[in-house]
Amino acid sequence: MPATRQVIDRMIESLKQAAALITSYRRQSTVARRLSITNRDKFTTTAQSVNTCCQDLMLSLQIHQSSKIEILTRDIPIDDDDKAAETFVAEHGSLEAIQHDRELVKEFAQQQHLVMDDTVMDQLNANLTDTIQQNQARLEVILKDNVNSAVLDGFKGLVAELNAAESEQRFHCVQCDKEFTNATNGLKSCSFHRGEYDSWGQSYPCCGTGHPCQFQPHRAKHHCDYPYGAFFPRARAITGYVDTVDEWASVEDTNLEDDGVKKASVGQLLRWVSRGERLDEATILISVGTIWYTEPYYFNTFTAKEMETITRSVRLSRRTLIFRTSTSESEFAMAEWILSVSGKITGVRLTAKSATSTNPYVRVCPIDMAKATKSGDIMTLSEGGMRSYIPASPYILPATIRAGPEISDIQIRPPRTNFKTKTSPALRVILKTMSDPPLKANPELASSKVDYFQGVVSVFNNNAAASNNPITIASASASYRLVGDPTYNPCEALKLTDRAELPITIEPRQSWSLKFEAAVPRSEDDVKLDIKWWNRAIVARHRPIRIKITLEDIEGEECSLVLEYVFKPYPFNKSGANDIGEFFFDDPVLLQRNCIRVEKCDAGGTGVVKIAGNEIETKRLEKIVYRALKTGKTEVDLEIGQEKDYGTWEWAAWALIDFSCRRVYAFKIMVKEGKLVEKKRLGCLGYVLCPPYGESVDKQRPISYATEFVKLAQLEPYPVQQIVTDDAFDDFKPVVPPKPIISPVSPTSPSAQPQVPGDLAQRLTSIDFNLSRIATALERLVSHVEGQVPPSG
Ligand SMILES: [Zn+2]
Ligand SMILES: [Zn+2]
Structure with a gap:
């Protein structure tokens, strides 16, 4: 039967086309199916050709059309969704206009409550005919095996086979970690939590219950359209390490009132996890906001290939916004594409602004989209945050005031050892x-x-x-x-x-x-x-x-x-290399120095100074200045002061703000006696300059000093004690003990007592007497010569 053979051959051809069309169609996501209104024409043509074939075949085989085949002769049905798609396309001109415009497709998807992800754009832009051809080879095998039985059993078997073919396409859902197929994926098929499971608290922070709080369609690819628990560990694996991203540019601005941080960054993703395999393809990572389920955030990657679709879409739509955390003008973070005149994407602009900053941080990172690499230097268009001005003259601080005596840690003198027996x-x-x-x-x-x-x-x-x-x-x-x-x-x-x-x-x-x-x-x-x-x-x-x-x-x-x-005091603590100030009063009773040191912090860190070990960070000073500008108070208690030694002494520190230069210029430190001391007589009040900190505007301004209120209270004078350090009380001329006389006659005589022989004693007495007489005579003679005393007989 050559005629039937011919019909069957033709039919095989038509069926192959039909089956390939159906498979390709099924591979499209719902959004793409709806928007590709030409699908319908393709179906109509295919249906007609199948229909013709079938009629020929029926004639050849002289059998009646089954009701199954009858379906094919009917018009391709149009449902409400198709109509909506037609209307949407009509509203926006043509399918051409829509299929490259990511935002419009997204809009349509939202209108239709459908899932929209990056694959949709690819599907819309892929030529359906190409896909059909790709599928043909595979289907040919299926059809060859099936055509005979298909013809015999009608289309029932073929349809079942095709259904089976589709059911093989299984996806893994990134939200709920379950498998799904397009056929089983409904609007609320996927249940999950917004937040990440907190193993410490053993609960989900989003809702506090174990039951999923979110219902959406399953998603096969990670996305940042809305939060889901599994997203955060994945993002953290990147953001928490230094070897995962080569950051090209970033902006960050902190709200000086509530500490909220607005930030955005762009860079090259090197690996998905620290120490993991390095990505083969150059991949751009764009991040906006804080990646957490309670915050609006954006965290997405683009390869050069993926950028092609984006580029087409942006060129046509001129929609350059990538993401913005809030519509508020006063506080937001944002990333945008930068377009050349010709409509080519040439880079990314990052913006961060907090409500407490006058200006936003704006930085531009030029990018070569074809290579997904940075293509030039980062440009800073605007600088936000709390910026100070350069003081036009040096600050002159009041001298340190100290009440009470100052003691020394040096021994007044070494102990004397020259005392005699x-x-x-x-x-x-x-x-x-x-x-x-x-x-x-x-x-x-x-x-x-x-x-x-x-x-x-x-x-x-x-x-x-x-x-x-x-x-x-x-x-x-x-x-x-x-x-x-x-x-x-x-x-x-x-x-x-x-x-x-x-x-x-x-x-x-x-x-x-x-x-x-x-x-x-x-x-x-x-x-x-x-x-x-x-x-x-x-x-x-x-x-x-x-x-x-x-x-x-x-x-x-x-x-x-x-x-x-002689008392030897304990040496006082030596000042360190970083010390810039030392404030103390001495306790003359306990010979103790009550001292507060101010150190400069090492460069490179966030700290500016350490006051008695309390590190004061740049952010803290910026907050102080911000508050001062609002309240007008230029002397601010740092609230780090302490009571020491159970209240025998205490200290406190203040920041002094220069309104004009918008910076903390000095710290004021007070050290004084505490609540345990009734009669206050000792204390110290001094100043130390604040080292340069933070960002400043490259502009000089005249300085202005703070209005100070805190003063050292009027103290009672401490009586000065005259301290005696030595006296001669124990000094005496020792009586030279008479030498023991050893009698020449009997040198070994133990009873020999030292004594002056009698005749010698007499002679000594005589010499003494004579000397005394001579002295008296001389005195008188001298007086006589001067005519003061009449000579006496
Ligand atoms: Zn939850
Ligand atoms: Zn799911």
Whole structure:
């Protein structure tokens, strides 16, 4: 049957075309299907050709048309959506005008409640005929196998086959992480959360429940049309690392009242995740706003190929806006395409403005769209934020005021060691200080009532080696006296510290080391301070103290030696390399410096200064200036002050603002006595210049000073104490002990006592008398010569 064969061949051809058309059509998303109104013509033509074939085939096979085939003879149906599409296209001129205009397609999609993503534009612009041809090869195989049975079973089987072919096209939804097909994707098929699951709080922050709060169609590609939880970790994998993006340009402006940040950036996406594979294709990343479900944001990528569609669309529509976070003119972030005169995209303009800035930040990044690369230098068109002006003259700050005495951390002098042994001729000993310094204060023990002094004294028996005069020390005692005081007072206790017990006997020319610890009671006022100090003595903090060690021998003869202790203060903290100011008052009772330091922060960070360790950042200063400009207050408490040592002292700091130059020019620091001190007598108030910070307009302005209100209160004067640092109380000429006379007759005689022989004594007395007489005579003679005193007989 050559005729039937011919018909079948023709039919196969028609069916192939029809099937390819259907497959291609199904691959189009709903929006593209609706807008491609030429689809309908294609269907009509195909249907007609299939119809003709079928009729021929029916005739050939002499069978009746089935109702299935009858469908094909009917008009291609037009539904309401088709009509809407026709109207929409008619309104905007032609399909040509729409298919390149992304915004118009988007508008239509919204009107029709349909999903619109980047693939739609590609589908609209792809030639359906090309796609049909691509599908033909695949379908040919299916058709060859099926045509016989298709003819026999009618179109039922073929339609089922085609349905099966479509159902193979499965997509993975980025919103709900489930599989879907176009056939099963409805308007509310996808349920998900706006926010990202918070594993810490074990909930979804968007709605606080486990049940999805959003319903939309499934989406196969990531998008920023509306928020969905899975988007944020994906974006964070890029924004949170430095190796993911090569940022070309960015703008950022902070609201100085609510800290809200407006920002936008453009750059090249290098990898989707840190340390991941580098992208082969140059990809532009544009980000606007804060990527979070509560905020409007834009975060999208474009390859050079994807830019082609965008370029066509923008050229025709002249719609250059990429994204804007808000329609508000006072506060927004925005990204726009920049077009050349010919309508080519030549770059991206970024804008960020917060309500507290007068001007927006505007930067332009030139981009070569064909290569998706940066093609020139970034241009800054406008600078926002809080900008200061350059002061036309240097600021002159008032001098620091300090009330109360200033103390030193240097020992007033080293302790004296030139005290001599005081003894009676009968007790021939030499006492010598062996410890250095002579006395150590509270080295092991500390009390709040007494100060302990430790020292070592060597006791030397100065009798001749052969004299057989041992010395026996029966007791030891200690007394103390502050330099300038008239008397020695007994110490509270004297303890021999090396477990020595008295009496102790020292042989001639031998010595014994007396290691002792003397406890000196504190004054009533000092006891009230209730302080324990190690290695320093409270009792001697103003005046040196002397401790006299007195030894008594078995016969009641005494000898003594004085040792001195001079207070050595703890050194004050040394100023650091970054210090720019030091504000303090000294506590003369506790010899303590209550000090607040101001340091300059290292360049490169956000900090400007550190006041007592509190870092003050640029943003903080800008906020202060902004508020000052609003309120007119130019002296602002930084609210970082503190009470110290349980309220014995306190400090506070203020920023001083130059209205004219719109900057903080200095800090004022006050250090004073705290609430525990009733009678306020000590304090300090000073200023330190604020180092340059932040951005400034390249323009000079005359300076203006702040109106200050905070002052150091009128303090009672602190009485100046005259401090005695030394006296001669313990200085005396020691009686040179007579040399032991060793009798030439009996040099070894132990009983030999030193004595002046009688005749020698007589002669000495005679010489004395004669000398005295000569002196008197001379005096008189001199007086006589001067005629003052009449000579007497
Ligand atoms: Zn939710
Ligand atoms: Zn989904």
